[in-house]
Structures are given as structure tokens and as C-alpha cells.
Amino acid sequence: MNPQGPLTGAEVWLLPEAEVDGLTDQARSVLSADEHARWSRLRSDAARRRHLGARLLCRSVLGAYTGMPAQQLGFVQGDFGRPELLSNPSGLRFNLSHTDGLIVCVVTDGLLCGVDVERADVDPKVVGYAMERLTAAERARLEAADPARRARDFLDVWVLKEAYTKALGAGLQYGFDAFQLGPDFRGKVVLHDPRLPGHEAGRWQFGLSTTGTGHRLAVAVRRHGNSRTPLPVPQRLFTTEVLVRTAESRTVPGAAD
Numbered sequence: 001m002n003p004q005g006p007l008t009g010a011e012v013w014l015l016p017e018a019e020v021d022g023l024t025d026q027a028r029s030v031l032s033a034d035e036h037a038r039w040s041r042l043r044s045d046a047a048r049r050r051h052l053g054a055r056l057l058c059r060s061v062l063g064a065y066t067g068m069p070a071q072q073l074g075f076v077q078g079d080f081g082r083p084e085l086l087s088n089p090s091g092l093r094f095n096l097s098h099t100d101g102l103i104v105c106v107v108t109d110g111l112l113c114g115v116d117v118e119r120a121d122v123d124p125k126v127v128g129y130a131m132e133r134l135t136a137a138e139r140a141r142l143e144a145a146d147p148a149r150r151a152r153d154f155l156d157v158w159v160l161k162e163a164y165t166k167a168l169g170a171g172l173q174y175g176f177d178a179f180q181l182g183p184d185f186r187g188k189v190v191l192h193d194p195r196l197p198g199h200e201a202g203r204w205q206f207g208l209s210t211t212g213t214g215h216r217l218a219v220a221v222r223r224h225g226n227s228r229t230p231l232p233v234p235q236r237l238f239t240t241e242v243l244v245r246t247a248e249s250r251t252v253p254g255a256a257d
Contacts, residue, residue, distance in 0.1 A: 007065050007090075007092065007107065007108070007109045008109055009108065009109060009111075009231050009232060009233070010106060010107070010108040010109075010111060010113060010219070010221050010231060010232075010233045011106070011107055011108075011233065011234055011235075011236055012104060012105070012106045012115060012207075012217070012219055012233060012234070012235045012236070013057060013061050013104065013105045013106075013107070013235075013236050013237075013238045014102060014103070014104050014211060014212075014213075014235060014236070014237050014238060015053050015056070015057045015102070015103040015104070015105075015237075015238045016101065016102055016103075016213055017046075017049060017050060017053060017098075017100070017101050017102060017103060018101070019053075019239075020049045020050070020052055020053035020056075020103070021049065023052075023053070023056060024052060026056060027052040027053065027055060027056035028052065029071065030055065030056060030059045030060070030070040030071040031052075031055055031071075032071075032074075035051075035055050038051065039051050039052060039055075046100070050098045050103060053098070053103040054096050054098050054103050054105075056070075057096075057103055057104075057105050057238055058094065058096055058105050059071070059073055060238070061094075061105055061107055061238070062085060062092060062094060062107065065090065065092060065107065066085075066088070066090055066092065073085065073086075074086035074087060078169050079169065080169050080170050080171060080173060082095075082166070082169040082171075090109070091109065091110035092107060092108070092109065092110065093107070093108045093110060093111060093112060093113050094106060094107040094108070094113070095113050095114045095115050095166050095167065096115070097115045097116045097117045097162075097166075098117065099117050099118050099119055099215065100119055101119065101213055101214075101215060102117055102211060102213050102215045104117045104217060106219055106221075106233075108221060111221050111222055111223065111224065111231075112167045112168070112220075112221070112222040113167050113219070113220065113221050113222075114162070114163040114164060114165065114166030114167030114168070114219070114220045115163055115166070115217070115218070115219050115220075116158075116159040116160075116162035116163045116166065116217070116218050117159070117211070117215050117216070117217045117218075118155060118158070118159055118215065118216055119214075119215060119216075120152070120155065120210070120214055120215060120216050122151050122152075122154070122155050124150075124151055127142075127150065127151050127154045127155075130154070130158065131143075131154060133176040133177055134157065134176060134177060135176075135177050135178075135179070135180050137180060138157055138180060138182060141153075141182070142154050142157070155216050156182070156183075156208060156216065156218075157181065157182045159208070159216055159217065159218035160181050160182065160189060160206055160208065160218045160220070161176050161179075161181050162218065163206070163218040163219055163220040164179075164181055164191070164204070164206070164220040166220075167220040167221070167222065178193075178194070178195070179191070179192060179193035179194070179195070180192040180193075181193075181206075189206040189208065191204050191206075199226070202226070202228055203222050203223050203225075203226070203227075204220060204221070204222050204223075205220070205221050205222075205223055205230065205231055205233075206218065206219065206220055207219040207220075207221075207233050209235070211235070212237075217235075219233055221233065
């Protein structure tokens with residue numbers, strides 16, 4: 001893999017889980033001792049496969065942009081366990097997510113970023129339970145939705161919230177019922193977070209798309225300064241040899257003024 005030139009903006013890299021078994025040797029060769037020990041402790045084949053795939057994807061992409069061998073990259077954990085690059089003169093930021101069938105990594109040139117991916121066929125029982133974590137307004141909107149679309153609409157809200165709170169470095173500990181994130185009457189994703197200054201909400205950009213594998217993917221990126229110009233966030237399919245496909249994700253407009 002050889003990206004051309006320095007990274008500008010943000011990119012999302014995708015690795016289908018089905019391809020990981022064929023990359024086991026390459027993946028194990030880039031693991032640190034701690035990563036290998038964690039892999040060895042995992043019990044299920046699926047968990048081991050996703051761990052290998054996530055580490056290979058993350059290390060390969062970051063190594064390509066830093067010019068460092070993937071196995072030599074070091075990481076440090078933030079307050080809530082979010083990993084960041086150690087010795088990072090380029091200021092790169094990244095975030096990982098994986099679920100049954102797909103592993104993804106967003107990487108930026110220093111922008112706060114988060115990504116979440118989930119299977120589209122969410123269990124209605126899970127929807128009923130997890131809706132309790134949303135705001136009252138979000139629950140009311142979902143309860144009023146056509147039952148045939150309720151699970152899909154819930155999933156969109158959930159992956160957007162996951163991406164945003166992961167970008168903040170807090171995850172579920174941020175409290176999904178403490179802020180609102182979802183489409184307005186025009187279908188635009190709007191952020192209402194009382195913990196942010198008014199002007200700060202407008203810096204956030206959200207992307208929501210369906211991948212070629214049928215998964216639902218959300219990306220959250222905080223743009224530089226006061227820019228409200230949509231930032232391109234291309235999706236790139238990962239292989240160890242070449243970049244075989246580039247597809248622009250559907251960028252959902254960010255928070256309203």
C-alpha cells in the first residue's frame with residue numbers, strides 16, 4: 001500500500017473481515033508483544049480475526065503516512081483508553097471500529113475523528129433496550145416512526161452517536177442521553193450538545209453511508225477553525241498490495257448554525 005503524498009483532511013479505510021484469514025501471517029508480523037499477547041488470550045475465532053485485522057489495518061495505514069515500518073509504531077492511551085500515536089510529528093489522529101463482517105479505520109491530519117460501523121440487520125429487541133439510552137426527543141421520534149423503518153432509523157442515530165463520542169475520546173461514558181444527534185426536518189444531521197459552546201457545534205461534520213458489504217457506517221470529524229465547508233472523506237478499500245477502490249462517502253451536512 002502506497003498512498004500518494006501526505007494526508008490532507010480525512011480518509012476511511014475498510015477491510016472486510018472475510019479477507020483477514022488470508023492476511024494472518026502479515027498481521028502477526030506487525031503486532032507488538034502486548035498486541036500478540038492480547039490476541040493469544042482471545043477465545044473466539046471471530047474475536048481473534050477482528051483483532052488481527054484491526055491491528056494490521058491501523059498499523060499499515062498509519063505506517064504508510066508516517067513513513068515508519070508498521071511494526072515499529074508505538075501507541076499511548078488517553079484518559080478513556082483511546083489510543084493515539086506515540087512519536088507523531090505529523091499529528092495524525094485515528095479511530096477504529098469493527099463488527100461482524102467489517103473492520104474500519106478513520107485517519108486524519110490532526111482533526112478529532114471517530115468512526116462506528118454496525119450490521120444493518122439490527123435485532124428489534126436490541127432497539128427496544130438501547131433506545132432507553134437516547135434523549136426523550138429521540139425516543140419520541142423513533143417511537144412515532146413506521147415500525148418497518150424504526151430499527152434502521154435507530155441504527156443511524158446510534159452509529160452517529162458512537163462516532164461522535166469516540167471522536168471526543170469518551171465513548172459511552174459521555175452519556176448518550178445528554179446530547180441529541182440526528183436528522184432535522186430537511187434530513188440534515190444536527191448536533192445539539194449543551195456541553196459545547198454554541199459556535200463549536202458547527203465545526204462538526206458527520207458522514208453516514210452504507211458500505212459495499214451492507215454495513216451502516218458513521219464518521220464524525222471536527223473541522224479546523226470555523227470552516228463550514230464540507231470536508232471530503234473518501235472511503236478506501238484496503239489490501240496489502242494496492243489501493244483497489246476509492247469511493248466518496250456520502251457526506252451529511254454538519255450541525256446547523
